[in-house]
Amino acid sequence: MKFSIFIVLLISFASQAVELKARVTDLEQPTDIKFFPNSSEKLLVAGKEGQLTFTDLSKNNTYLVYDFDVKSGSEMGLLGLAFHPSYAENQTKNNFLFVNYFPKKGERRTRVSRFSLNKSGKSYNLTNEKIILEIEQPYGNHNGGQIIFGPDGYLYIGMGDGGSGGDPKGHSQNTKTLLGNMLRIDINTTDDIPYAIPQDNPFVKQASFEPEIWAYGLRNPWRFSFYQGALIAADVGQHKYEEISIVEKGQNMGWNTMEATHCFKPKKNCDTTGLTLPKLEYGRDQGQSITGGYVYQGELNTELKSHYIYGDFVSGNIWSAEYPSFTSPTKLLSNQGNLSTFAIDANGEIYVAEFGKGIVYQLVP
Structure with missing residues (x-):
């Protein structure tokens, strides 16, 4: 793998001008990026085919941490990463990385596991898998x-x-x-207990609901993030519309009665009573597969402060929308390839991965 500091793509729309500066290249189909807590230099990248890669942006240092044996057809593979929330405060006790992937052996299923992320000398490695949750998948997409x-x-x-x-x-x-x-679960359990149900989950006492459910009616949430306590989720649409919602406790997000704010089957009457409609939507003239992002909190792009940055995997467009209103979305860049995931570092700066080229870019002015 190699680094490239000077690959730059520039397009300016309205008053906001941004560039995509390549920070890491030669990755294999990146699906998720996570910066180490409190770091703007060290990050992990998940690759669809199972590669977990470490990069230190300050030292031009990239290497393979772990190679998961995954089912990777359709939309399966190595899909998500999360550091334990207390990782930064106590790396001895909580040196855990949580991973969402499709194990190759056995039936088709989502697996969420906890691993110990160990540092040996200058390198990291994964050990001691604890399986948290497995969910059977009837098809290979919408995972x-x-x-x-x-x-x-x-x-x-x-x-x-x-x-x-x-x-x-x-x-x-x-x-x-x-x-x-x-879903919302408590992973702070003993090693013999996979997880616990938080007692304030909305449906723990209702027999008609699985207790893990925090909100329902989603189609394919492809990237979500928290900002000031709000859970901002991008949900990939079916035929006509992509959407962004604030997902709150106990909500029904509407699919498949609705696709965004529209009846999914318009020839049938659809009752929106009790449904939570999105904050923002766009049609097929703008893209076909939304990739959720983050609210910008950095200092480099001052005009983007407090704007939610998101993109589209098919059109390659990147937009900003004012938070929390999500009004006046502005197209920042067009045709930037297959944008698979966004990331945010400790300084609030935003990065985005291009899936096919295997490049991680940083948004800079």
Whole structure:
């Protein structure tokens, strides 16, 4: 692998001008990027085919940490990473990395596991897998893949509707399945207990709901993030619309009754009672597969302060939208390739990965 500091792409729209500066190249189909807590230099990159890569931006140092044996067809593979929320404070006790991936052996399933992330000399390695949760997948697509710790210390897991098209098995409105939901679990358990259910989860006392469910009615949440306590999720659409929502406790996000703010099957009456509609949507003239991002908190791009930055995997467009209103979205860049994931460093600066070229870019003025 090699680094490239001077590859720059520049397009200016409205008053906001940004560049994409390549920071890491020669990666294999990146699907997720996570900076080490409190770091703007050290990061881990997940690759769809199973490669977990470490990079130190300050030292031009990149190497393979671990190679997961994964099913990687369709939308499967190594999909998500999350550091233990107390990793920075106590790396001796909580040196854990949580991983969302599809194990190659056995039936098709999402697995969320905890690993010890150990440093030996100048290198990191993974050991001691503890399987937290496994969920059978009927198809190879719409797997979600994001895992993230909230400010409450609980692990949030975004699950797609199980795949095919149009949610043929009705998972997203079926609250007795874990598919099509945002899940919330407590991973601070002893080694013999995979996880616990937070007692303030919204449906713990309702027999018609699985207790892990935090919110339901999602199609394929592809990247979500927290900002000031709010969970901002991008949900990939079916035929016509992509959407961004604030996901709160106990909500029904509408799929497959709705696609964004529109009836999914317009010839049938659709009742929006009790549904939470998105904050922002766009149609097929702008893109076909949304990639959620982050609210910009850095100092380099001052005009983007407090704007949510997001993109599209198919059109390669990158936008900013004012937070929390999500009004006046501005296109920052066009045709930047297959944008698979965004990342944010300790300084609040934003990065984005291009899937096909295997490049991690930084947004700079």
